[in-house]
Amino acid sequence: MEFHVGKVLNSRIIESAHLFLDHMKREESRKVEVQDIEKFGLNVDRDWEFGVLNDVRVVGVDGSQINHLREFGIPFGAVQVAKVAVLHGKARFNVDYRCKWIGLNEDASFERFKLEIQSLIEEIEMAGESYLFMDGSFVLSFTSQFRKELRDAYIESVNELLQSSEMNQTPVFGFIERSYARDLTSDPFIHDALFLSTHLRRFEYTEPLKCERDISGYRSDVYFSYLKLNAFPVRIEFPGWMADDHSKFMEIAAAECLIGSTRNYPYILERAHRYAVISEKEREAIGLFLAAKTGKQISMKYLSKR
Amino acid sequence: MKVKRLLSHDEFEVEGELKIGDIVKTSGTFAIVVDIIHEEPEIVKYLNVDAEKVRKFMPDLALRGRIAKCISLVCKRPPEPGEDVELADFSDLREIHFSNGEFCMPYLTSLIRKCRDRLWIVKEYLNTLMDAIPEEREVIEIIRAEVEYGMLRGVEL
Numbered sequence: 001m002e003f004h005v006g007k008v009l010n011s012r013i014i015e016s017a018h019l020f021l022d023h024m025k026r027e028e029s030r031k032v033e034v035q036d037i038e039k040f041g042l043n044v045d046r047d048w049e050f051g052v053l054n055d056v057r058v059v060g061v062d063g064s065q066i067n068h069l070r071e072f073g074i075p076f077g078a079v080q081v082a083k084v085a086v087l088h089g090k091a092r093f094n095v096d097y098r099c100k101w102i103g104l105n106e107d108a109s110f111e112r113f114k115l116e117i118q119s120l121i122e123e124i125e126m127a128g129e130s131y132l133f134m135d136g137s138f139v140l141s142f143t144s145q146f147r148k149e150l151r152d153a154y155i156e157s158v159n160e161l162l163q164s165s166e167m168n169q170t171p172v173f174g175f176i177e178r179s180y181a182r183d184l185t186s187d188p189f190i191h192d193a194l195f196l197s198t199h200l201r202r203f204e205y206t207e208p209l210k211c212e213r214d215i216s217g218y219r220s221d222v223y224f225s226y227l228k229l230n231a232f233p234v235r236i237e238f239p240g241w242m243a244d245d246h247s248k249f250m251e252i253a254a255a256e257c258l259i260g261s262t263r264n265y266p267y268i269l270e271r272a273h274r275y276a277v278i279s280e281k282e283r284e285a286i287g288l289f290l291a292a293k294t295g296k297q298i299s300m301k302y303l304s305k306r
Numbered sequence: 307m308k309v310k311r312l313l314s315h316d317e318f319e320v321e322g323e324l325k326i327g328d329i330v331k332t333s334g335t336f337a338i339v340v341d342i343i344h345e346e347p348e349i350v351k352y353l354n355v356d357a358e359k360v361r362k363f364m365p366d367l368a369l370r371g372r373i374a375k376c377i378s379l380v381c382k383r384p385p386e387p388g389e390d391v392e393l394a395d396f397s398d399l400r401e402i403h404f405s406n407g408e409f410c411m412p413y414l415t416s417l418i419r420k421c422r423d424r425l426w427i428v429k430e431y432l433n434t435l436m437d438a439i440p441e442e443r444e445v446i447e448i449i450r451a452e453v454e455y456g457m458l459r460g461v462e463l
Contacts, residue, residue, distance in 0.1 A: 050359055091365040097388035261351035282312050289315030289384050
């Protein structure tokens with residue numbers, strides 16, 4: 001039976017997994033043509049990362065959301081962002097939170113994204129040299145399916161961040177640990193990181209490359225590099241002005257990853273995520289509290305599933 | 307000190323140096339600390355880094371771990387994770403116990419129920435309350451006597 005992605009099969013997903021696996025292996029083994037990419041190496045030796053980061057202030061932002069509490073009779077949700085700042089080597093840190101309640105007509109994912117961006121811009125506007133990290137891409141391919149106003153709002157947020165970064169000369173990284181972007185190839189199966197996993201050696205990174213994809217409406221250039229610290233290279237995005245001092249910024253990003261628990265993801269984003277997360281138990285506690293205090297009827301469907 | 311997470315509509319956890327019986331306040335809640343736990347330190351994920359480097363380079367990791375479980379006495383607004391927590395003082399205690407000039411403890415039955423196996427926390431709290439609100443000492447002493455009776459009743463001779 002010939003298999004291709006998109007074909008409807010008369011079976012359960014689990015029964016067709018081996019067909020998909022064969023297909024994937026076949027596709028990934030093909031040779032692809034990719035432009036020549038210059039690469040550089042980091043001289044990583046014992047405790048190199050601590051030397052690079054000593055006296056460096058890094059800031060990480062991450063968010064989480066409570067989707068609308070419909071089952072508790074509360075047509076509102078909320079978003080929460082944690083901003084963690086650490087001055088490495090000086091034992092100083094700070095955790096700051098922002099939250100916002102939102103109505104049914106507002107998009108929780110966008111509100112969370114906007115609050116993350118606003119937290120980064122606030123940080124940029126503060127005095128002092130810092131390196132800012134955001135978990136995710138500045139190239140918002142996923143918005144192409146959204147209605148125009150929402151897409152424009154997403155892009156405007158990124159524009160504000162990139163412009164603020166350039167104006168204040170404050171470096172900001174968009175970090176994507178598992179990227180499936182295809183800026184270097186147009187092949188549907190061979191994404192950039194997969195191709196570069198054999199092209200780059202450990203502790204090597206690519207030259208800064210300008211992103212030409214999905215950037216209509218952007219007022220600043222977005223550049224990216226891939227960095228290999230493990231089997232699968234990570235993608236690091238940054239505004240165009242940072243390309244001039246690229247090697248210094250890549251050292252900081254790599255060192256921040258190497259002090260993380262997996263040595264492949266920035267420590268500061270690990271911590272921001274840890275502080276930002278809202279557990280399902282917390283969500284339920286908030287919902288039950290509000291329902292009890294406002295006398296709202298809890299959904300029977302919700303109760304039946306408990 | 308910061309609110310770590312909500313456990314239910316009237317219970318939450320605070321990260322910081324507190325002890326059992328402390329009265330704390332957030333922007334919309336007064337609460338009593340009823341338990342202290344030491345959470346499994348996240349530092350175990352970073353064991354390849356020596357302790358001095360953790361302290362200097364990952365300072366928030368080094369500080370985390372001591373968690374105080376709090377039960378709300380008065381809740382106008384549930385605390386948010388990350389919200390600041392402070393120790394309440396005598397003037398705060400006076401403020402939450404007077405409604406239209408009348409002394410009241412609306413949380414008492416629920417507090418006793420939740421501390422059934424640790425009534426000494428309630429007893430210590432009532433002692434503190436007597437110092438904070440001396441003019442209501444007699445009433446509080448009566449309540450304390452009932453709590454002490456409850457404690458004795460729970461002891462099998």
